[in-house]
Amino acid sequence: MRGFRFPLLLLFCCGLLFTLSSAPVAAQSSKVKLDSTDGLEIVNGKAGMATYRGQKAVHLMPLAGHELTDGSVFAILKGTDFKDGAIEVDLAGAPRPGADPSMKGFIGIAFRVQSHAEVSEMFYLRPSNGRAPEQLTRNHSAQYVSDPDFTWQRLRTETPGKYESYVDLEPGVWTKIRIEVAGAKARLYVNGASQPCLIVNDLKRGESRGQVALWSHETTEAYFANLKIE
Numbered sequence: 001m002r003g004f005r006f007p008l009l010l011l012f013c014c015g016l017l018f019t020l021s022s023a024p025v026a027a028q029s030s031k032v033k034l035d036s037t038d039g040l041e042i043v044n045g046k047a048g049m050a051t052y053r054g055q056k057a058v059h060l061m062p063l064a065g066h067e068l069t070d071g072s073v074f075a076i077l078k079g080t081d082f083k084d085g086a087i088e089v090d091l092a093g094a095p096r097p098g099a100d101p102s103m104k105g106f107i108g109i110a111f112r113v114q115s116h117a118e119v120s121e122m123f124y125l126r127p128s129n130g131r132a133p134e135q136l137t138r139n140h141s142a143q144y145v146s147d148p149d150f151t152w153q154r155l156r157t158e159t160p161g162k163y164e165s166y167v168d169l170e171p172g173v174w175t176k177i178r179i180e181v182a183g184a185k186a187r188l189y190v191n192g193a194s195q196p197c198l199i200v201n202d203l204k205r206g207e208s209r210g211q212v213a214l215w216s217h218e219t220t221e222a223y224f225a226n227l228k229i230e
Contacts, residue, residue: 045073062218083209094172106217130169146204
């Protein structure tokens with residue numbers, strides 16, 4: 001029997017090696033420090049580095065003369081190719097001084113971005129709505145949109161309350177968001193909550209893919225830090 005020990009041991013090792021090599025590989029995460037603007041494609045605005053409330057951050061800004069106009073600023077992460085997974089980021093947004101009272105400090109993350117931000121899916125926050133004295137205003141704190149066809153105005157008109165919800169927010173305060181995407185479904189989590197504050201089961205572009213981008217409205221002071229894509 002002693003002569004069979006080596007072949008048996010060899011067979012066992014080969015089997016173990018096959019098992020390990022065929023096991024599923026865990027999804028890798030990519031943490032983006034956001035300590036430079038070099039890897040960003042800026043659309044309809046500009047970006048700089050700043051220290052905001054103790055964190056080094058990307059500061060998104062509108063172009064000169066557009067500080068109080070109604071437009072979007074994107075910072076697309078060059079080289080990203082996102083379909084399914086999770087995106088986490090710390091963000092802080094507040095209305096720019098002098099902005100119209102209807103401007104709530106819009107800030108968020110766009111995903112599956114295509115054609116230099118002409119097409120995207122997006123979750124964003126309205127921080128000034130989070131602690132408003134009227135419940136209806138609070139119900140418009142978190143929003144899903146799909147550019148260019150499904151704007152917040154269209155979604156609110158056609159399906160009131162389905163693509164926006166309440167979440168506790170404060171303007172200008174660092175807020176952690178997590179977006180989980182799988183196929184045509186997505187969920188938004190805020191400040192480490194175990195349950196999503198907004199669920200979308202029918203992403204308007206279906207199972208598309210594209211880049212990831214930081215997003216803010218031109219009337220918003222917007223800061224981003226600690227981005228992670230899984």
